[in-house]
Amino acid sequence: MSPTASAVAHATARIRLAAAAARAARGAWRKVDRDNPVPSWVALLGPVIAAVAGAQLAAGQATEPWLLRLLGQDPDQAASDRLDPLSLAGITGDGTPLVQALQVPMWTVMRLLGQGVPIAQAMASGNALLDLMVRTAVADAGRAADQVGMVSRPGVTSYIRVVEAGACSRCIVLAGREYGTSSGFARHPRCHCGMEPVTREHTPKAQDPQRVYDDMSAAQRKSAFGEAAVKAIDEGADIGMVVNARRGMAAATVFGRQVQATTESTTKRGLAAKGLPKGSPRLMPEEIFRQTSDRDHQIRLLRLYGYLF
Numbered sequence: 001m002s003p004t005a006s007a008v009a010h011a012t013a014r015i016r017l018a019a020a021a022a023r024a025a026r027g028a029w030r031k032v033d034r035d036n037p038v039p040s041w042v043a044l045l046g047p048v049i050a051a052v053a054g055a056q057l058a059a060g061q062a063t064e065p066w067l068l069r070l071l072g073q074d075p076d077q078a079a080s081d082r083l084d085p086l087s088l089a090g091i092t093g094d095g096t097p098l099v100q101a102l103q104v105p106m107w108t109v110m111r112l113l114g115q116g117v118p119i120a121q122a123m124a125s126g127n128a129l130l131d132l133m134v135r136t137a138v139a140d141a142g143r144a145a146d147q148v149g150m151v152s153r154p155g156v157t158s159y160i161r162v163v164e165a166g167a168c169s170r171c172i173v174l175a176g177r178e179y180g181t182s183s184g185f186a187r188h189p190r191c192h193c194g195m196e197p198v199t200r201e202h203t204p205k206a207q208d209p210q211r212v213y214d215d216m217s218a219a220q221r222k223s224a225f226g227e228a229a230v231k232a233i234d235e236g237a238d239i240g241m242v243v244n245a246r247r248g249m250a251a252a253t254v255f256g257r258q259v260q261a262t263t264e265s266t267t268k269r270g271l272a273a274k275g276l277p278k279g280s281p282r283l284m285p286e287e288i289f290r291q292t293s294d295r296d297h298q299i300r301l302l303r304l305y306g307y308l309f
Helices: 003-028 035-059 064-070 105-115 119-151 209-214 217-227 227-234 285-291 296-303
Strands: 158-162 178-180 194-199
Touching: 003 035, 003 158, 003 194, 003 227, 035 105, 035 119, 035 194, 064 119, 064 194, 105 119, 105 217, 119 158, 119 194, 119 285, 119 296, 217 227, 285 296
Parallel strands: none
Antiparallel strands: 158 178, 158 194
């Protein structure tokens, strides 16, 4: 059985936001002057950053209304513990400012050109990387918002992973798994999987990887698993035995820092207003969840670093 329609719609809306941001980035990339690529891309970055940050903000702003519709008001939630979506906009999932991260595709282009790769091929590689980074940044912001929103609600005890038939094999084998609210969300670049909260009253039926597989078309199965794996599964092999679920999956994002933090202060109040020195690293939500399992302490840190009002 699938997760609730609300959880699927919430995840789908975030995918659309990521796709819109990717289109904006792709449109700007097409305008790059190939005779002067670096300065040209720097000049085009402003609207791209605005589009990505706007999509991140919209993804974060969708969290609280969704949780309210799905679960109702949590009587035990502190009035001050409300998600601040702005805190997740303008940075990647590991805290790198977008203005810095979105220059990486052009650095890739210049490296390839230095290796003698034709300009058309180098630009195509840069475009592919840009698309990956933009979609991942929006998806990460939305998932982080969901997780912060869940942790701030004492009634939420865990979450289940929500995937769609078009997901990759690594995600499909994780379909329906239940995790503690502060457990890191295993993902890969451009992963669009989502989560659904579990409470005493709201206990969605978890997805089953085999059912997800059964709902896929032959083309989707081949694309996600490969021809040999599809043959093995169709002959009765267990999906979890065919696919190494953890290969390539990590709680870290593409930059893979040991400690996910940022010096960017994107809230109106800023970190200085919370007693932290200006320029002090701000832990990302996932790093907070990784460092501590105590929910009260997580709430304090989320509040301290500006993710909760």
